[in-house]
Amino acid sequence: MINKxxxxxxxxxxxxxxxxxxxxxxxxxxxxxxVPKVFELRKSTLLNRDVQVIKWFQxxxxxxxxxxxxxxxxxxxxxxxxxxxxxxxxxxESKEGISVFEASLVHNVRIGAxxxxxxxxxxxxxxxVMRMLDHPxxxxxxxxxxxxxxxxxxxxxxxxxLKKLIKILQELYFQLSKQIQTSPKKxxxxxxxxxxxxxxxxxIDVPVYGAITKCYCAAYFLLAYYTWANASTIRDMxxxxxxxxxxxxxxxxxxxxLKKRANKFVTxxxxxxxxxxxxxxxxxxxxxLITLTRTLFPTSNRLLHQCIDRVNQPLCPxxxxxxxxxxxxxxxxxxxxxxxxxxxxxxFRATGSANYLALTGNSLETSMLLNNTxxxxxxxxxxxxxxxxNAQLQATANTLENAIKCxxxxxxxxxxxxxxxxxxxxxxxxxxxxAKSGNGQKTPLGTGCKDPxxxxxxxxxxxxxxxxxxxxxxxxxxxxxCFSCPNQVLVEEVDDxxxxxxxxxxxxxxxxxxxxxxxxxxxxxxxxKRIKQVLFSIDLKVRRQAERKLHTVGRHPFxxxxxxxxx
Numbered sequence: 001m002i003n004k005x006x007x008x009x010x011x012x013x014x015x016x017x018x019x020x021x022x023x024x025x026x027x028x029x030x031x032x033x034x035v036p037k038v039f040e041l042r043k044s045t046l047l048n049r050d051v052q053v054i055k056w057f058q059x060x061x062x063x064x065x066x067x068x069x070x071x072x073x074x075x076x077x078x079x080x081x082x083x084x085x086x087x088x089x090x091x092x093e094s095k096e097g098i099s100v101f102e103a104s105l106v107h108n109v110r111i112g113a114x115x116x117x118x119x120x121x122x123x124x125x126x127x128x129v130m131r132m133l134d135h136p137x138x139x140x141x142x143x144x145x146x147x148x149x150x151x152x153x154x155x156x157x158x159x160x161x162l163k164k165l166i167k168i169l170q171e172l173y174f175q176l177s178k179q180i181q182t183s184p185k186k187x188x189x190x191x192x193x194x195x196x197x198x199x200x201x202x203x204i205d206v207p208v209y210g211a212i213t214k215c216y217c218a219a220y221f222l223l224a225y226y227t228w229a230n231a232s233t234i235r236d237m238x239x240x241x242x243x244x245x246x247x248x249x250x251x252x253x254x255x256x257x258l259k260k261r262a263n264k265f266v267t268x269x270x271x272x273x274x275x276x277x278x279x280x281x282x283x284x285x286x287x288x289l290i291t292l293t294r295t296l297f298p299t300s301n302r303l304l305h306q307c308i309d310r311v312n313q314p315l316c317p318x319x320x321x322x323x324x325x326x327x328x329x330x331x332x333x334x335x336x337x338x339x340x341x342x343x344x345x346x347x348f349r350a351t352g353s354a355n356y357l358a359l360t361g362n363s364l365e366t367s368m369l370l371n372n373t374x375x376x377x378x379x380x381x382x383x384x385x386x387x388x389x390n391a392q393l394q395a396t397a398n399t400l401e402n403a404i405k406c407x408x409x410x411x412x413x414x415x416x417x418x419x420x421x422x423x424x425x426x427x428x429x430x431x432x433x434x435a436k437s438g439n440g441q442k443t444p445l446g447t448g449c450k451d452p453x454x455x456x457x458x459x460x461x462x463x464x465x466x467x468x469x470x471x472x473x474x475x476x477x478x479x480x481x482c483f484s485c486p487n488q489v490l491v492e493e494v495d496d497x498x499x500x501x502x503x504x505x506x507x508x509x510x511x512x513x514x515x516x517x518x519x520x521x522x523x524x525x526x527x528x529k530r531i532k533q534v535l536f537s538i539d540l541k542v543r544r545q546a547e548r549k550l551h552t553v554g555r556h557p558f559x560x561x562x563x564x565x566x567x
Contacts, residue, residue, distance in 0.1 A: 007031075007050065011057050013075075015068040018316040025075040027057040035083045047086075052093065059132045066128075074132075077125040093133065095140040101126060102142055109147065120147040154350035161335050162351060165343050166225060168331060169218045171201050173285070176208065176215035177292050184296050187211050192309055206330055210323070212296065212307040216315050217323040219289050220304055224345035226282045228352040231345040235315055237303045239290055444479065444558045446499030448489035452476040456485050483530035490534060497538060497546035502556035504531045509561070 011027035029035045030053045032044040056078070060071060081101050085092040088100055105123060108114040123146065130137050157165065179197045180187045190196050190211070197211035208214060223234050293303055297312055304315040324343055327333070333341040402412035457476025482488050507524045514520040535543060555561060 007054075009054065009057075011053065013057075013060060013071070015072050017069050017072055018314070018318075020313050021316050021318065023072055025060075025072060027053055027060075029079065030056060030082060033089075034086050035079045056133070063132060074125050074129050077122050078129050080122070081126055081129075093135065098126070098130070098140045099142075102146060106146060115152075116147045116150045117152065120149065123147070154346045156351040156354045157347055158336050161341055164333065164341065165221075168201055168327070168333070169221050169225075169343065170285070172199060172327070173215055173218035173222060174288070175199055176211050176218070177288055180211055180215060181292060181295055188296060188307055188312075189310055190307075201331060204331060210308065212305065213315070213319055214323050214326075215292070216304045216306060217320050219285075220315060220320060221324075221343045221345065221348065222285055223304075224343075224348040225352075226285070228349045229345075230349070231317075234345060235304060235317075238301045239293060239303050240286070444499070444503075446496035446503070446556070447482060449476070449482070449485075449487050451487055454487065456487055480524075480527050483527060483534065490538070494542055494545045494549065497535075497542055498549045498553075499556040499558060500531065500535070501546055501550050502559040504528065504535070505550070505555060506559040507531075 007028075012024045013027075015023050015025065017023050026038055028041065029038065031046060031050060032041055033047050034044065036044045060075065063071065066074070081097070082092045084101055084104050085097045090097045090100055102123065105114065105119040109116055109119050123141075127137050127141060130140065176197055176199065183196075186196055190209070193209055195207040195209045197208040199206050199208050220234055223229065223237070224231070227234070289303070293300070293305070296307075297305060300312070302314060306313050306315045306319050308319075328340055328342060335341040399412050406412055452475035457474075457478065459481075460476045460478040461474050478485075507528055510524065511517070511520050514523070
């Protein structure tokens with residue numbers, strides 16, 4: 001057996017865990033009892049298992065099946081396992097060692113020291129390591145399912161928490177971006193401890209070192225807030241391409257990125273569709289971020305960077321975490337419960353998802369926006385914020401109790417507001433906060449109407465009025481005059497143009513239902529000409545797709561073949 005204090009073989013691996021960040025797992029630690037840290041080796045007990053250690057090292061080094069980050073995770077689990085075996089002691093390469101590790105995991109889960117999911121993940125990693133060492137995994141590991149999977153939904157931010165985070169992140173990004181773009185070379189050449197920038201927030205002024213990295217860390221979280229994308233997807237984004245997205249209004253930024261864990265490509269979109277969904281400051285931010293990246297790193301196609309000791313590298317999770325620790329500690333960021341308020345990409349994603357789902361009730365649309373299945377959205381992104389949920393439940397319970405006592409739901413709501421000392425019930429506040437502004441609606445023609453309740457619909461309401469009954473609550477439904485109304489909005493989507501083409505065809509077919517051609521022209525000629533003008537103003541590709549759908553599917557259900565439109 002080899003038993004020297006120092007072997008002639010280098011037992012260190014070199015693993016690229018992210019971008020150009022390398023770690024060096026040292027198998028020298030396995031030669032000592034309990035697998036101590038490298039700086040503790042001198043004080044530790046040397047064991048007689050050098051042949052085993054070399055075998056383990058070679059198995060990891062020769063492996064080509066797993067990525068470097070995965071091998072690093074397997075190494076960490078294996079160190080825990082060997083340490084537990086040494087504490088018994090028992091041979092790590094034995095069924096007894098596996099049984100000891102399983103018992104340790106079960107005990108930790110029972111006392112609450114480890115979650116069921118973590119224990120399940122560690123056991124799976126150990127199975128992988130033993131398979132790499134060519135051991136009989138099926139015989140050594142328990143045939144019973146030791147741990148049940150737990151669903152751990154991501155907690156969304158409450159509205160006050162979200163406002164607090166976005167405000168400071170926007171200030172941090174724009175203040176640093178402005179200073180960096182003023183003198184980019186100075187900031188690129190700056191060392192790790194050289195402070196060339198300043199940040200001011202809530203009457204607190206602090207000097208900033210590593211300004212480029214901190215600026216991009218803030219940009220990372222703002223992208224998470226605006227796009228609801230996964231953390232790794234955002235970090236790996238290239239500079240998005242500005243394009244005029246067909247069927248939408250405004251300028252859009254589109255970029256395809258790899259979602260590694262799912263092994264699929266997803267498309268991240270950010271744009272202005274003239275609605276309340278995408279605020280103007282989102283476009284200002286993405287424009288400035290693209291300008292910043294092209295100013296600092298003109299030859300790079302990557303969107304997010306870190307610049308440390310004059311070296312440009314991809315933004316990595318470690319530096320995102322350390323820079324956010326600086327932000328939290330400097331400005332004492334706390335949540336609604338007085339705990340540390342930490343920006344996390346997954347929580348921004350969960351916040352957007354939960355709010356959209358609560359407003360629309362459409363799990364399919366929500367899952368499409370998140371590039372997930374409805375089941376994943378239900379399990380992980382639909383629970384919302386616990387504090388806001390409890391407030392809504394409390395208000396609902398109080399209102400129902402008061403309604404039973406007084407028999408009037410409106411009085412019950414007023415009593416609840418008094419009891420809870422609120423100006424507006426939590427759910428009403430939520431709906432008012434996120435509901436789209438204005439009275440815009442879709443019409444049966446496939447076009448939109450900015451406001452069907454304004455004065456342009458008065459003529460229709462007067463005609464609909466019977467015996468001078470007030471009809472001011474009616475939305476305008478004067479379809480034939482829509483094309484001369486300033487409220488009409490053209491929606492360049494295939495299904496909407498298909499609906500418009502169906503209406504046009506239904507009008508043309510109405511010739512047979514008229515007394516003569518003069519009667520038909522008097523009713524519909526002006527409208528048909530206006531629709532023709534509208535159709536020719538539509539993007540050719542969208543119009544052709546709509547025409548193809550009309551030919552293959554037939555008319556839209558609003559305008560069937562048997563409809564009689566004679567007035």
